[in-house]
Amino acid sequence: MFTKILVANRGEIAIRVIRACKELGIRTVAICSEIDRDALHVLFADERVVVGPADNALSYRNILNIVSAAAVTGAEAIHPGYGFLAENARFAEICESCGIKFIGPHHTTIAKMGDKATAKAIMAAGGVPVIPGSEGLLPDDEDQVAKIAEQVGYPLMVKASAGGGGRGMRVVLSAEQLLDAVNAARKEAAAAFGNDGVYVERYFPDARHVEVQVIADHHGNVVHLGERDCSVQRRNQKLIEESPSPALPKATRARMTEAAVTAARTVGYRNAGTVEFLLAPNKSFYFIEMNTRIQVEHPVTEMVTGLDLIREQIRIAAGERLSFAQRDVHFRGHAIECRINAEDPKTFMPSPGIIAWYHPPGGPGVRVDSAAYTNYAVPPQYDSMIAKVIVHADTRDEAIARMTRALEEIVLDGIKTSVPLHLEIMEDPVFRRGKYTTRYLEDFLARKRGREARSERRPRKPAKRPRARSAGKGD
């Protein structure tokens, strides 16, 4: 086992990794930018190395300085968290060549899965269901592009091969829109990723985003840890995740989790990873991509399985066997996670600033992963997510009630947060019925705007106001 690990991240995930290390008796090295010296992950770690200025390209993504920091502090392994360098194959390769264990899959696996078109081709060859689409990248010839699109069928989606985060993506409803969309996606992809390769896929407007957590050791053991439903998204950014999915029949769940294990075996996957599927209304499902890292929403899986995924990641990287087999994994109850962002709940504009008073919720079945503290200044340079509130209960209804209670308890004075939005979603009948798709949030906001417009047109009739919340809800 390692004696010292460098955590190449900041915020709540850095703290999450430090917590796992402490429980394993491993010393920790935090890295930080010049503006993060007072960040909580720095205060919790045994050692600290400033690796660059505020700009994350020069600090949290500065491969040379981070590997140097591991070298000068004598760290034997690096945990990349999520984001930053977590899916950077070159970083993983440099770690390996410097004799530092990268806590994650092999760099060749990261590279293969990082290229969406390659990943899809590998999965199709391995027998994992993939979304019908072009085989590989679209050619330059416009007639051929049109022919391929016809075979795939409309509506379809143009996607950047190097893409992510919704950039380089275009929905095409009919043949007339095709070439414009392809060209626009190419331009966007070239600008965003320096690679204008695009492909087309059938588009499923009423689909859900359901993903399966897998974990594999270096001894041939691959285990799935059930699914997470992440359909509540805004512009491909997840807001709420839950497990189990309210939309997955037992038989479909069995097939999907089996497909995820097949996917992991097909690429010789090691460590923790996530296989993302699109779940169509007719319950057929298709591989979207594989995330070769720990994910933001991993606590949802930890709550329903009782496992510590970060601890397993570290043990696996150290060469140990998985501490459980598939038959040892038992799913209990229902878990929901709400991502709390420092942003205006109406306009979604970032709201950095000082958290004048921070109070996390507590009590039975509530977990908060956060790097916030009273008087902490949320910097404008980094991700706006400041806390994850995760609840666990026996049933979904009880979990929703518990989440509402937890969100009413949280205090994040001084900045605007997405807490009020989450509270409204928890009360929304569509969400409560579990009948949501990836278009849910868009519809929810449209319905809300509609209600507000109607109540404005009839000013004399007193509008039904949502009941007042306790103090400190961000507004």
Added chain:
Amino acid sequence: MDLKQIKDLIAYLEGTAFAEVEVEQGEVRVRVVRQARPQAAPAPASSAAQSVPAQAAEAAQGATSYEVRIPEAPEAGRVIASPIVGTFYRAPAPDKPPYVEIGALVKKGQVVCIVEAMKLMNEIESEFEGRVAAVLVTDGDPVEFGQPLMRIEP
């Protein structure tokens, strides 16, 4: 910089979401830091008496308090900071003399030390012309990004 300008700075900060503002004019640097509203933090009653009385009084009135910190004039000379993370060495090799001794005159662009990273010896050049007033790191110690290595007096 006079009191009026500092007051203006405080007034400016009050109207923004910024936590602090720092202004430099020649040798004088003023940093105005917004204190979080003390009444929000649940402080035990016993320690309240020990806290700064002025702040406590303002807190009682529900006012927002500010602290104006005017740092002392920085030590004479300018500082060479490490541009990378690595290990600091004063000499090109263990058996060689240091690049510079304290009191030595250095030119702009002259190599003054090494920061080793990934087996690469990165020669650090002085950005200033002057005399080496202090070496701020022990030979062989790890250094962070931005860590002061040497002070050069004009």
